[in-house]
Amino acid sequence: MxxxxxxxxxxxxxxxxxxxxxxxxxxxxxxxxxxxxxxxxxxxxxxxxxxxxxxxxxxxxxxxxxxxxxxxxxxxxxxxxQHFDDYEAALQRLDALGLLYASFESRAEIARAVLAQEAGGGAWPRDPDGAPLYPFSRESVPDGVRHRRKLAGEPYVLRLDMERACDLAGQPLSWQEAPGTALATPQRVPADPARWGDVVLARKDVPASYHLAVVVDDQLQAITHVIRGRDLFAATEIHRLLQTLLGLPEPIYHHHxxxxxxxxxxxxxxxxxxxxxxxxxxxxxxxxxxxxxxxxxxxxxxxxxx
Missing domain, CATH: 3.40.50.620 (HUPs)
Structure with a gap:
């Protein structure tokens, strides 16, 4: 759409x-x-x-x-x-699709796991921004255990199960990019959100990440053209995935x-x-x-x- x-x-x-x-x-x-x-x-x-x-x-x-x-x-x-309820509603929709899970590792634990993987041979994969991909898996801890730890009040983040999300969204994904100026005729750009791994969509104390909030806000404000810097070009892969999963309209993008x-x-x-x-x-x-x-x-x- x-x-x-x-x-x-x-x-x-x-x-x-x-x-x-x-x-x-x-x-x-x-x-x-x-x-x-x-x-x-x-x-x-x-x-x-x-x-x-x-x-x-x-x-x-x-x-x-x-x-x-x-x-x-x-x-x-x-x-x-003033719109935290809007983000919570989007998270509930993704959770109902079985696409969210809580993870409890600290930044230090994640960094140590990445170093251990690299010590075993080869560089650990990075996302397009250069950050290492999440080095654990959803299957490493049963969902029931994760739920009990959340209820116990442990700090956590909510991650998107990228493999399941991509499977549900279908392939290939792409977005409309207006080259040169925002009013130019858009061209389709292929999107590969899997490159980002299991991205964070919310934290215990922060109701939504940038990725989730931006697609919800753009829909609620009826944004037809997203005009922003080139540093967010690759992040559009995640945004198109979330728009597809949530049934949100697809804007035209221009990355200046x-x-x-x-x-x-x-x-x-x-x-x-x-x-x-x-x-x-x-x-x-x-x-x-x-x-x-x-x-x-x-x-x-x-x-x-x-």
Whole structure:
């Protein structure tokens, strides 16, 4: 099922756990420009599902940054923290299909298991982001034992049984990718979600992972075009799988270039990328910010061969 592109709707979905930087600004500008060209809607979503790190002052800062850039959403923002029931309903549907199981290993235990496997010979497989695949199996612990440990209050995560999920979804999976610009004619891209292993969809203290929340939110906001950075290109494999399993509409995707710093690294809050608020306080204009974005995009281009 594909959404009707004539009712074009896209979204900018930052996490209010810090100030916006140039990379966020570029994604917001690309979404807003596409909505204007299509005479569609530009929505704002606050991905504040991690209530321990997200704060109201950062949400206020995001609204101020967008207003300064001249990017006004079509309606008030959707906040993930107000929709935990939606994610729980999706988890219950997946659980009813027999696709979820609780795992109790800590990050340290998982790392030790990976090292032990590699010590036995050969590199342990990694997902497209470079993280090692979950080194245990659902069958290693009976589901009844897992259930009793959950009821006992042990920390856990809920994992998707990838093999069963792919079998149920059927093959081959693919998604619609608009090349060049979000309004271009989309092309089918093959999806191989099995490369990600048994991904985490929720934790005991966090009601949904990014992968689950994003597909639920996109459906509930009637998003027709998902416009986001290239760093999430491969993750679309998981999203298409979840959309298929949950019977959700299939949006069109466009993964835009990333804004890089002078060392050609992706901009990040964690690495201290200059915030829009700091640039604004230093006297920069919106046009000067857009020029800085253009410079970062040029740095993202491949180095010409000599």
């Amino acid at each position: 594909t959404l009707n592109s004539s009712s074009f709707t896209c979204r900018f979905a930052p996490s209010p756990n810090g100030p916006l930087h140039l990379g966020h600004a570029y994604s917001a500008l690309v979404n807003h420009a596409a909505a204007e060209m299509a005479s569609g809607r530009f929505l704002l979503r606050m991905e504040d599902i991690d209530t321990t790190r997200c704060r109201p002052e950062f949400e206020t800062g995001i609204a101020q940054d967008l207003a300064w850039l001249g990017i006004l959403p079509s309606e008030p923002p959707r906040r993930q923290s 270039a990333l804004v890089l710093d002078a060392d050609r690294r992706k901009l990040s809050k964690s690495t201290g990328a200059a915030s829009l608020a700091a640039l604004r306080a230093a006297g920069a204009s919106p046009d000067e910010v857009k020029a800085l974005i253009d410079r970062g995009l040029e740095q993202a281009q491949p180095t010409p061969s000599t």
